[in-house]
Amino acid sequence: MSRRTTAPAPFAHRHVGTGSDDQRIMLAAMGMDDCGALTDAAVPTAIRQTTPLELPAPLSEPEVLERLRQLAAKNICKVQMIGQGYYGTVTPGVIQRNVLESPAWYTAYTPYQPEISQGRLEALLNFQTVVADLTALPVANASLLDEATAVAEAVLLMRRTNKAAADGFVVLDAELLPQSIAVVRGRAEALGFEVVVADLDVGLPDGEITGVVLQQPGTSGRMRDQSGIIAAARARGAMVTVAADLLALTLITPPGEQGADIAVGSAQRFGVPLFYGGPHAAYMAVRQGLERALPGRLVGVSKDALGTPAYRLALQTREQHIRRERATSNICTAQALLAIVAGFYAVYHGPEGLRRIARHAHDAARTLAATLTDQGVELTAEHFFDTLTVRVPGRARAVVAAADAAGVNLRLADADHVGISCDETTTPAHLAAVVAAFTGEDAAGLDTPTDEAFALPAGLVRSTEYLTHPVFHQHRSETQMLRYLRRLADRDLALDRTMIPLGSCTMKLNATTEMQAITWPEFASIHPLAPDHQTAGWRELIADLESWLATITGYDRVSIQPNAGSQGELAGLLAIRGYHRSRGEHQRTVCLIPASAHGTNAASAVLAGMQVVAVATAADGTIDQADLSAKLTEHGDRLAAIMITYPSTHGVYDTDVRDVCDAVHAAGGQVYVDGANLNALVGLAQPGRFGGDVSHLNLHKTFCIPHGGGGPGVGPVAVRAHLAPFLPGDPAPAAGNAEAGLGAAISAARFGSAGVLPISWAYIALMGGEGLTRATESALLAANYIARRLDPYFPALYTGESGLVAHECILDLRQLTAATGVTAEDVAKRLIDFGFHAPTLAFPVPGTLMVEPTESEDLAELDRFIDAMIAIRAEIDQIAADGFPVEASPLRHAPHPATIVAATDWDRPYTREQAAFPLATLRRDKYFPPVARIDGAHGDRHLVCSCPPVADFA
Known part of the structure; x- marks a missing residue:
């Protein structure tokens, strides 16, 4: 395989946590000379791409921000009064800076x-x-x-x-x-x-x-x-x-x-x-x-x-x-x-503030209604909250165009009707511009409606209270709100404090430069139904990103409409379904899914109208070829697709992936390659070239959109040309914009969660093809370094033919559990005392932990995690050697909040120091969880899912 001959882009040094000196130490532990040798040994030759990624040359951080400003400038900011489920709003600065941008x-x-x-x-x-x-x-x-x-x-x-x-x-x-x-x-x-x-x-x-x-x-x-x-x-x-x-x-x-x-x-x-x-x-x-x-x-x-x-x-x-x-x-x-x-x-506005905002929007609509009707314009309804539909026979397009020229976007309902929505940002000047668009003259003034005019019907007026809990009444000043936000943030462990080594979840750096543009008004204030002539910058950015993702994956077309990985799965399966039906093969409804696959795979197949058939897993974690062959024979012309994850869910590059794809294609099926593990492929192998017909990608994993506590996610779907006609369609084509595809709409908006796409655009632009490849190689090195260092203590359950893993490894605790009673969950909770988020627990194999360090962690952090795991193994060995009861161990009592460690009484058979400071390095920087281990069953038996009375916390 070819080796790099030029230095990577400067940003790649910021994104990849391990520098050249760190990597030499890690490679020495692996018995390897360089990352290229490790890659050659780990990744099967049969799937390797032979040419570098043909992406634009990487840009510096200032250059990326300047290019994003150029794209933003191509979007035209208007007063958005289109409505249809999307409204102008004011994000309080204290929330924008300390939550959305924190x-x-x-x-x-x-x-x-x-x-x-x-x-x-x-x-x-x-x-x-x-x-x-x-x-x-x-x-x-x-x-x-x-x-x-x-x-x-x-x-x-x-x-x-x-x-x-x-x-x-x-x-x-x-x-x-x-x-x-x-x-x-x-x-x-x-x-x-x-x-x-x-x-x-x-x-x-x-x-x-x-x-x-x-x-x-x-x-x-x-x-x-x-x-x-x-x-x-x-x-x-x-x-x-x-x-x-x-x-x-x-x-x-x-x-x-x-x-x-x-x-x-x-x-x-x-x-x-x-x-x-x-x-x-x-x-x-x-x-x-x-x-x-x-x-x-x-x-x-x-x-x-x-x-x-x-x-x-x-x-x-x-x-x-x-x-x-x-x-x-x-x-x-x-x-x-x-x-x-x-x-x-x-919380910030409270019930009174929310009512005030609602009344502002309602009163603005009432003022507009009174003024327009006084001018002889007809409304379609007497009762409304914030939105009017106005009847202007034959003039709707002209009215919308006049408003556009005045800086206001209205909704073109049809040739005779115009929709207008008011919100908390609506001002008298906006209303005057709307009136002028209808009358053709500057508004002489706005009519103030009487108390009765266009009021809500008496039978619809709310009489019951809401938001009575104290939390909605205590944080009116910005100082109070700021401290509340900080207090909650301090209770958590996020990526800003520690490595999150979650297998299959790829918690990597979300660089500040990548994040900056998402709240710029030229991106953030654009309505999804704004006409195309106002969104040129957005659509150019999206076209760039779709093209780059197609290049990276080896597919022909990409749609970014799916707003989660699971929705990308569904979109891909619906494309397969549409393709088969277009060929008259309506009977092809069986979807083969390996038993180890992500749970969403099967769920998405069910929602796509397919019958799920499981394929057995062999002892080495690969697909059981005999079972696959039997299932292909059994289902014959009913086969629609197989869904595989590559590298496999077990964290290994299976060498037979081309054989699996060829067998499914020979049976008339399509191959869906789940993109959850794409962080092990970028720059090294392309699923669209080694047998995939369709994949979804997780931009919130591989391409740096942050997880945000459980979302936002973006799950683009990438397809080969024959599936392109069945990509997701525009959910609201009446807006007059070009359709995004001919398939079923997957999400509410044509471009899904577009607001976070500048993050992935910036990541690819900063890294370039060579930087992305270096990131993948560094992710492989980090995972294999951890697996090799921990092998004497927690052996990796699966490795490839070369004894290596991909970008993640599964640590097998099942024998330790059988010998000592210590569970994988005990280890996960004990890691909290060391200041770590646990690896993925019990997936894809019960009794294991799946670790994915990513390329963004430096050697010191990797070693800190390894030291924590070795110390935990010593505690397990104490149980095994001394007959120490697991129920009394720090593992079973973990985690240890400060309230326990600092309590007057201490009757546990281990010291407070072992509980709170099991490693000396923790004395420098200690995270104390706010609570001890939580009783999950109690919460399910006594379900409370809204703010409980304050007395409960006394």
Whole structure:
């Protein structure tokens, strides 16, 4: 294989944690001369790419920022009054700087280790409380991906829980947002159930109805009392979902009080920028009895070993992707960081502030309505919250163009109607510009409506309280809020404090330069339905990124619409389904999935309408070739695809991957290569060239978008040319923009979570092809160095033919557990006392820990982790050698918060020093978890998923 002859880009030295001296030490421990030799030994020759990545030459950090400024300048910032689920909002500076732009919040991982996640769990519990209070439904989740996919999840929830009408159809309100209708139709087509879009003013359609979805306010802005429709639906055995505007719910009767079973919607207007369509946290709340069917994550209150209240993810068996082929949802990542921002927005403003913001938007719409009607312009509805639809026969395009010229974006509903949405940023000057666009003259003044004019109907005015918990009343000053944010952040371990060695999750550097542009107004304030002539910079950046990702992966086309890895999986499988059906091969519905695969693989296949068939794993962790051959023969012309992860889920480069791909292709199937482990391939091998037909990529793993405590994620789908026609389509083509593809819409916005794409664009631009290749080689070196150093203590379960691993290794604790009773979970909790986030626990093999150090950690940090693991092994050996009871050991009692270590009484058979300072280096920089080990079962038995009374914490 060829060796590098030129120095990498300067930024690569910042991104890769190990310098040349560090790497010489690590290579010596491996018995290797250089990284090229390690790569040649680890990566099978049969899949290696023979030419360097043809990407633009790397730029310096100042050059990248300058190029991003040039792209940003091509976007035109307007006053955004388009609405349709996206609104202008003000992100409080204290939240923008100290949460959205703070690595303490954006570099955190999903809170699966709750003892080191109490800050972000409290923040998510705040979000759940906001949603539950405003919707008047008792159980809310910790966010979903966007409103359209949340509506789709609600439809699926109604179908699986309404057993009395399981064979019925689903009715969608004609007033539902167009993107929600598009996404639901795509899911329904794949799963084979009927959807009817109906004008519910006329009444419910005849026939058996499983569920009804209403919108409040409707897409036209119209407000109506929906209690009658809800009662009629329930009388016919249907369940009811209301897609509701959270801000409107501060003023109007909530869905729960009107009899709805489910409420969904977006929290975007609670301080989250428009971001050209995302990332935005969606929400779902349900009535009592549906909590175990709720998709996504649910934060609950439990207690720790001392009986102290503590937060954790509740009902974790309800995480749908864990159920594999029995899954009813494939939701994995959410939009946790954005949910946290929205929750803090409510904390900062409180109920009075939210009502004031809602009244401002409502009063602006009322003022506009009074002024326009005084000018003889006709409204389509008398009752509205913040949105008007105005009838201007034959003049709609001219009005929208006039407003555009005046700096305001309005919604072109059709040739005769214009939509206008007001929000917290709307000013009298904006309203005057809108009036002038309709009348053709400068507004002489705005009419002040009477108290009665265009007021909310009396029957819709909210009479119940909300956000009564003290947390929503204590943080009005910026000083108080700042300290609250800092207090919560200090309870957590994020990437800004320690290595997070999570196998399969790739927690690497999220460089500041990469992050800077996402909150620039020229990127953050653009509406996803803004006309294309205003978004040239965004679309050029997206085109660059799609092209670069295609080059890196060896595919022909990329769509960045999927806003999570699981959604990228679904998009890829739907493309395969569409391809087979276009060829008349409707019978091809069987999807082969190795038993070791990520749980979302099977869940996504189910949602794509496929039948999941498991393929056995051989003793060495590879696909069992005999079982694969038998399954190919058994299913014959019913085979649709195989889903494989490469390198395998076991952290090894399987040498037979080409043989697997060839066998599936020979049987008429397509090959889906899961991109979860792409960090071991970039610059070395391309899945589109060694047999893949389609892959999803995790930009929040390989390409540096931070995990944000569980989202944002972006899961682009990359395909070979024959699948390109079936890439995700535009969910709202009526906006007049070019379609993104011909397949089913996957997400609410044409470009998904576009707001975080500048991060990955900057990463690739900074690294260039050679820098990306160096990063991959360095990731391989780090993983193999850890595996080699720890082999005498915790041997790696799987290695390749060369005795090497890929970018991660599975440490096998099962024999130690059998001999001593110490579990992998005990080791995970004990690592907290050493200041580490645990590796991935019990996946893909129970009783193991999967470690992925990434390329961004330096040698000192790698050695610190190794020293911690060796010290833990010594504690395990003490149990084995001395008969020390595991129940009394520091491992079983871990972690040790300061309240335990500093307590007056100490009756444990090990010292306080061993508990808190098992290594001398911890005296310099010690993290104390805020709670002891949490009792998960208690939290599930006594589910509390909103802010508990303060007395509980006394």
